[in-house]
Amino acid sequence: MTRLETVYNEKVVPELLKEYGYSSSMEIPRMTKISLNIGLGEASQNSKLIEPAVKELTAIAGQKAVVTLAKKSIAQFKLREGLPVGTRVTLRGDVMWDFFDKLVSFALPRVRDFRGIPDRGFDGRGNFTMGIKEHTIFPELDIDRVEMVKGMNVTVCTTAKTDKEGKSLLDLLGMPFKK
Template sequence: MASVPRLKMKYQDSVAGELKEQFSYKSVMQIPRVEKVVVSAGVGEAIQNKKLLDSITSEISLITGQKAMKTKARKSVAAFKVRQGQEIGAKVTLRGTIMWEFLDRLINVALPRVKDFRGVNNKAFDGHGNYSLGITEQIIFPEIDYDKIEKVSGLNVAVITTAKTDQEAKELLAKLGMPFKK
């Protein structure tokens, strides 16, 4: 039997109970929980350099532990020389055990490695209880070998929760250990 991720155990043992008490939910199904995490990267230079897109895709796969898929442009944009259907990015959707493991590594290992880190933006909620985080360099993850990267690039991390409001989602993430700015 596989072991339960550390962050998930923390959620089940303490965070869920604290949230139920704090927001006085009547049912355990009302307690906000993390549904999925989407890690993505847009690679504008992939139009000229296909090797760059392959590099980013493999790095996202390495960071998350799940194979990333290439994303295509939805519509043509002449100013950026992008045609509809061209591969210009990569993304991966994490759920279950892999999601909890990734969140644990992000919060406890990767974010503290950011240069001059003072906490993540506490206003990056979308109004529906989902949180978006921009990471400027993929090299903060210990899985990435600095010598083997093609180009230093950024990542987008979207944490989708079942919370109804931003305040509930912020409390959930704060109790899980997300280092918000004071």
């Protein structure tokens, strides 16, 4: 068990049980997966941007990233079906817990002028998505070797039924939301 998973089992579960009064332990919200995504629209013009992005996302996630391809052609963006447009990785299990711990403990405090994360990223079903403007906040990356600073999306999927329950779960796990 990872450090954050132990915190979840010992502190978060009893707190959520007390707050919402679930009748079954299976109703208690938990994280199911974390999805990381780097979109590279300019990669359709310059295919040399994909390989470094895959390596960097693999280093950040600790799991091999895959290249995403365009599903349809869009003439205005000079995009053809099947061209690479980004990279993504889905984390589950211990890798997910380790990444979330690293995100909350190390990466987010390294953001310049950090005041907290706005809670607007919930989708109505307890899942939370946030954008990161600079992927260089993660300690695995050597900033001197990064050719181009990229943004990335982080989606945390939970079993919560409402946004309030999902926010409570992430708040208790240490996600620094704005007050």
